[in-house]
Amino acid sequence: MIGPRLTxxxxxxxxxxxxxxxxxxxxxxxxxxxxxxVPSEMNGWxxxxxxxxxxxESIFDYIDGAGEVYLxxxxxxxxxxxxAKADQPYILAELFDMGSPQDAFGVFxxxxxxxxxxxxxxxxxxxxxxxxxxxxxxVCISLERETPEAKKxxxxxxxxxxxxxxxxxxxxxxxxxxxxxxLESNSVRYFHKHTTLNYHYYTAGENILNLGPQTEAAxxxxxxxxxxxxxxxxxxxxxxxxxxxxxLTAYIPEAxxxxxxxxxxxxxxxxxxxxxxxxxxxxxxxxxYAQDLIKAxxxxxxELASEERRTP
Amino acid sequence: MTxxxxxxxxxxxxxxxxxxxxxxxxxxxxxxxxxxxxxKKTSVILIRDPDxxxxxxxxxxxxxxxxxxEAVTALFxxxxxxxxxxxxxxxxxxxxxxxxxWGPLPTPKELEQAIKRRVMDAGVQEKNIEIDDRGVLQSKxxxxxxxxxxxxxxRTHAWSGVGGCIKxxxxxxxxxxxxxxxxxxxxxxxxxxxLVKGKTKLNILVMLEPLFHGVGRHHFDATYTWxxxxxxxxxxxxxxxTVGVRIFQAKRLAxxxxxxxxxxxxxxIVFADTRHKVGTSDLxxxxxxxxxxxxxxxx
Numbered sequence: 001m002i003g004p005r006l007t008x009x010x011x012x013x014x015x016x017x018x019x020x021x022x023x024x025x026x027x028x029x030x031x032x033x034x035x036x037x038v039p040s041e042m043n044g045w046x047x048x049x050x051x052x053x054x055x056x057e058s059i060f061d062y063i064d065g066a067g068e069v070y071l072x073x074x075x076x077x078x079x080x081x082x083x084a085k086a087d088q089p090y091i092l093a094e095l096f097d098m099g100s101p102q103d104a105f106g107v108f109x110x111x112x113x114x115x116x117x118x119x120x121x122x123x124x125x126x127x128x129x130x131x132x133x134x135x136x137x138x139v140c141i142s143l144e145r146e147t148p149e150a151k152k153x154x155x156x157x158x159x160x161x162x163x164x165x166x167x168x169x170x171x172x173x174x175x176x177x178x179x180x181x182x183l184e185s186n187s188v189r190y191f192h193k194h195t196t197l198n199y200h201y202y203t204a205g206e207n208i209l210n211l212g213p214q215t216e217a218a219x220x221x222x223x224x225x226x227x228x229x230x231x232x233x234x235x236x237x238x239x240x241x242x243x244x245x246x247x248l249t250a251y252i253p254e255a256x257x258x259x260x261x262x263x264x265x266x267x268x269x270x271x272x273x274x275x276x277x278x279x280x281x282x283x284x285x286x287x288x289y290a291q292d293l294i295k296a297x298x299x300x301x302x303e304l305a306s307e308e309r310r311t312p
Numbered sequence: 313m314t315x316x317x318x319x320x321x322x323x324x325x326x327x328x329x330x331x332x333x334x335x336x337x338x339x340x341x342x343x344x345x346x347x348x349x350x351x352k353k354t355s356v357i358l359i360r361d362p363d364x365x366x367x368x369x370x371x372x373x374x375x376x377x378x379x380x381x382e383a384v385t386a387l388f389x390x391x392x393x394x395x396x397x398x399x400x401x402x403x404x405x406x407x408x409x410x411x412x413x414w415g416p417l418p419t420p421k422e423l424e425q426a427i428k429r430r431v432m433d434a435g436v437q438e439k440n441i442e443i444d445d446r447g448v449l450q451s452k453x454x455x456x457x458x459x460x461x462x463x464x465x466x467r468t469h470a471w472s473g474v475g476g477c478i479k480x481x482x483x484x485x486x487x488x489x490x491x492x493x494x495x496x497x498x499x500x501x502x503x504x505x506x507l508v509k510g511k512t513k514l515n516i517l518v519m520l521e522p523l524f525h526g527v528g529r530h531h532f533d534a535t536y537t538w539x540x541x542x543x544x545x546x547x548x549x550x551x552x553x554t555v556g557v558r559i560f561q562a563k564r565l566a567x568x569x570x571x572x573x574x575x576x577x578x579x580x581i582v583f584a585d586t587r588h589k590v591g592t593s594d595l596x597x598x599x600x601x602x603x604x605x606x607x608x609x610x611x
Contacts (some may be wrong), residue, residue: 060488060489060492064471064488065405065469065470065471065472065482065489065490065492066469066470066471066497066528066529067471067492068471068489068492069470069471069493069528069529110528111470111527111528111529111531112527113527126527126533127532127534127535128533128535129528129531129533131528141527195494195495195576198494198495198576199495199575199576199579200575202322202323202573202576202577203321203322204319204320204322205319205320205321205579206317206319206320208321213455250319251321251323261508263323263326264323264326264327265326299328
């Protein structure tokens with residue numbers, strides 16, 4: 001009896017070892033592939049041979065508290081390339097694998113403020129820092145200090161990396177539900193967790209909308225009046241129903257059936273559930289405007305659902 | 313989510329029923345009548361001097377020494393700075409000066425030396441003094457310290473709203489990421505760890521050329537610094553950060569011409585008060601003593 005048992009155990013161990021080797025090979029291939037996106041030289045700046053790589057566990061060895069921003073998304077790893085040129089500021093290029101194009105967009109949207117810079121699928125340049133997203137990658141290239149030559153090198157480097165990432169990725173579908181009229185396009189944020197909601201619009205200490213890794217949320221501001229529109233998609237309709245109830249109880253208990261209330265600063269808050277979605281409007285100048293925004297999202301949801309039905 | 317205890321929401325801050333500082337940090341202004349005067353419990357010295365730095369940011373060591381001396385004598389109501397410093401440290405003390413080395417905006421060397429000079433003037437031997445930031449856990453002096461002096465610049469921070477006096481002690485924990493949860497809400501807890509609890513004799517929040525705005529992690533942009541040329545000095549780190557944030561709010565309002573909340577909100581300052589009892593975050597309980605240059609004081 002020992003013989004077959006040993007054989008089975010040996011087979012299991014061999015199988016496990018092969019699986020581990022495959023996984024390791026896969027990781028190595030990915031790292032090599034990511035490395036190929038970044039040139040070794042740009043306008044006289046040369047990268048050091050050693051490239052650092054950090055994952056979800058080791059990210060804080062590289063970044064301090066702000067590393068949490070990446071962990072709010074499906075961050076997998078980051079490769080860090082340091083470029084140097086004599087008598088010029090050094091350039092740091094970071095290539096983040098965010099797991100999906102949606103989360104690459106999400107982390108890009110987290111800190112976006114200005115106009116698009118025309119690189120990748122969305123980009124921004126400010127104060128010696130150029131960030132863009134393309135496919136599942138989020139790329140940040142920063143300068144020690146800005147000089148005209150270094151600024152050009154950063155832009156050329158970003159363009160080169162973006163060109164080498166051959167595929168593109170879809171933006172989060174959730175953004176399609178945001179009505180376009182009055183939308184401040186640079187204000188759109190995409191995320192999953194309540195701490196990110198609180199970062200952009202402090203709502204409550206507790207997670208009153210039941211946000212989490214499985215939920216998708218889009219937050220945007222609308223003019224006039226800087227009204228905030230939040231649209232959350234839950235995995236199931238029942239979860240959306242529970243989330244709405246939790247929100248109404250904690251935030252606008254006086255709203256009752258109407259789902260809207262005027263709050264202490266004279267602005268209006270309104271919330272509604274539609275299928276697996278919860279739509280919330282904050283800081284609306286009037287109740288009618290809040291309800292109009294919610295209605296506009298509902299219309300978009302119906303419109304897109306009909307389109308889907310029509311598509312064979 | 314269970315809501316067995318009362319959830320604090322944005323509306324509570326609007327009502328002014330909870331901490332006014334937090335409301336201000338979020339760009340919210342509670343109803344005026346809710347802000348009532350309370351007995352002052354802690355003093356913060358704000359001292360400014362137009363000559364402390366030149367247009368290129370080069371610091372005059374003599375001027376910063378004078379500012380520190382004036383602030384400390386005012387804080388402890390003494391005539392001579394050394395008399396005041398003798399209240400803070402004793403000759404037998406082992407003193408750690410906790411600075412900050414963040415590249416674009418470190419604790420100025422001139423200030424570090426000004427502090428060290430006065431600690432020595434108070435009788436502490438040079439061999440028992442160390443200035444450090446990221447190496448404090450490996451340092452023998454910091455490990456045995458009987459007195460700490462905390463000095464760093466104020467700046468906006470991507471994950472805690474601002475980096476100020478409270479946040480400067482994160483290097484005293486082996487795994488700083490343990491304190492990152494919910495935008496660093498419990499940084500105040502670090503101040504109650506045995507390594508530091510009760511040892512901090514003085515806090516200096518450097519406001520010479522602070523960074524009042526930034527987005528994202530790589531966010532140093534000189535566009536958002538200005539030569540305020542000030543120091544905030546006191547014994548209460550929470551009060552210093554509270555006053556610093558108020559100055560930032562005023563600066564941001566002047567610069568952006570509209571309310572622009574700090575992101576993320578600086579709730580770690582409030583919780584350092586309400587949860588961890590490290591100091592006071594209630595502006596009504598803080599007496600701000602303004603010395604020196606008044607132009608553009610913002611508070």
